Amino acid sequence: MQFSQPMFPLHPPPPPSSGGAAAGDAVAPPLVRTYRAWKGNNEFCLGGRVIFGPDVKSIFLTMFLIVAPVAVFSAFVARKLLDDFPHHWGYSILIILIVLTMFVLITLVLTSGRDPGIVPRNAQPPLMMDESDGSANINNEQTPRLHFPRSKEVIVNGVSVKIKYCDTCMLYRPPRCSHCSVCDNCVERFDHHCPWVGQCIGLRNYRFYYMFVFSATLLCLYIHGFCWVYIKKIMDSEEISIWKAMIKTPASIALILYSFISVWFVGGLTVFHTYLISKNQSTYENFRYRYDQQANPFDKGVAENFKEIFCSVIPPSKNKFRSKIPIPKEPSEASGRRAIESLSPVVRKTAGDLELGAPVYNDAEEEFESDYADEFANDDEHGKGSEIGDMPVDLSRMLYTEGGQRQVASSLRHSLWERDTKDSGEKTHFGT
Structure with a gap:
């Protein structure tokens, strides 16, 4: 059976021009700020100037855990040490x-x-292009097959590094990039998602994250140390034991316990990330034992690694959250579902994948071709065409557009209706 020319154009027809518009004038689409059409799970403030993660509320808890002990220390310890040192050193x-x-x-x-x-x-x-499979012969034309390798290999400093394809972002991730499941974004030099700061830690904020945990460690040690100094002052001034002195200042005891527990947390992070910086690794790479079986192509030596983190220029953001873009058009789920349900089972899966924007892989394409061929074989065997047997549909040229999908569904329904009308007419003629 030979395929005839497609009964619908390969591209959707242009929208009809309004009578009042001059020829050649294009209607400008409505614009919206990028951050308002953002597909990730981020939260924006100040008109897109500040971007947070979806768990931004946790930053207020973190601030409270920092400010509350500082306020207690200032009121009950530091204030009483102001006059205990000469030359106003208190x-x-x-x-x-x-x-x-x-x-x-x-x-x-x-x-x-x-x-x-x-x-x-x-x-x-x-x-x-999948060069290994050549091209498919559809409509007596050489149409190249589409192929999406799940991973590729690139050379970094003489070492082969594998990069993966991200189905959500529809791109090949750069080296050291990973997709955060919390923020739903691919992040360069992804380290981890920190719930305490409510944000991913990556290429552009890792330096500040290390400075945060390091300074928080110093703050814990500072409060812990001066609480013991205050207890020592009470012991010397009243000539009592350490236990009686501790009873006289319960705020110092609470701060000592709090700072002791906190320093193990932030201090442990400081030590761990100091080690990672010296090796030029990320937390994600370290936990996955990424460089246990191969050399780390990013390791430049301890001094150069620290210089890269703290002395290099932070690259600008690749996203302009305040720029204006056309409002993205989302296909209607209801109309798309009705159109797919009206198709035959062979076409329904392929059209559904196109509606959802899913990439078409070689395996799915070969499976569709075999089913398509079997359906035509059954038509020849029984002597009559199936519902889509004689429909000239070139599915390899269906577009990832809403208009193209509606046109395909409309063409299929129109042909089915014509066929049913013709069959019913023939049966009526036989009856008379």
Whole structure:
């Protein structure tokens, strides 16, 4: 059986021009800020100038855990040490405390409220030619097959590094990039998603994250140390034992316990990330034992690794959240579902994949071709065509567009209706 020419154009027809518009004038589509059409799970503030993760509320808990002990220390310990040192050196205790606390809070906001290195999504999957399979002969034309390798290999400093294809972002991730399931974004040099700061840690905020945990460790040690100094002052002034002195200042005991527990957390992170920086690894790579079986192509030596983190220029964001873009058109789920349900089972799966924007792989294409061939074989065997047997549909040229899908569904329904009308007419003629 030979295929005839497609009964619908390969491209959707242009929309009819309005009578009042001059020839050649195009109606400008409505525009919207990029952050308002953002497909990730991020939260934006100040008109798209600040970007947070979906768990942004956790940053307020983190701030409370920092500010509350500092306030208690200032009220019950630092205030009573102001006059216990000569030349007013006691005031330096409170000044250093305030400066250190402000630094911790600033680095926390810089870590949580900036783009960690999000890779912009593609509007459609990349089309790659599968040279190994050649091309498919459809409509007596050589049509190349589409192939999406799940991974590729690139050379980084003489070492082969595998990069994977991201189905959500429809792109091949750069080296050291990974997709965060919480924020639903691909992040360059992805380290981890930190729930305490409510943001991914990546290429553009890792420096501030390390400075945050390091300064928080210093703050814990600072409060812990001066609480013991205050207890020692009570012991010397009243000549009592350490236990009686501790009873006289319950706030110091609470701060000592709190800072002791906290320093194991933030101090442990500081030590761990110091090790990672010296090896030029990320937490994600370390937990997956990425470089246990091969050399790390990013390791430049301890000094150069620290210089890369703290002295290099932070690359600008690849996303312009405040720029205006056309409003993205989403296909109607109801209309798409009705159109797919009206198709035969062979076509329904392929049209459904196209509606959802799913990439068509070689395996699915070969499976469809075999089913399509079997259906035509059954038509020849029984002597009559099936519902789609004699329909000239070139599915390899269906487009990832809403208009193309509606046109395919409309053409299929129109042909089925014509066929039913013709069959009913023939039966009526026989009856008379």
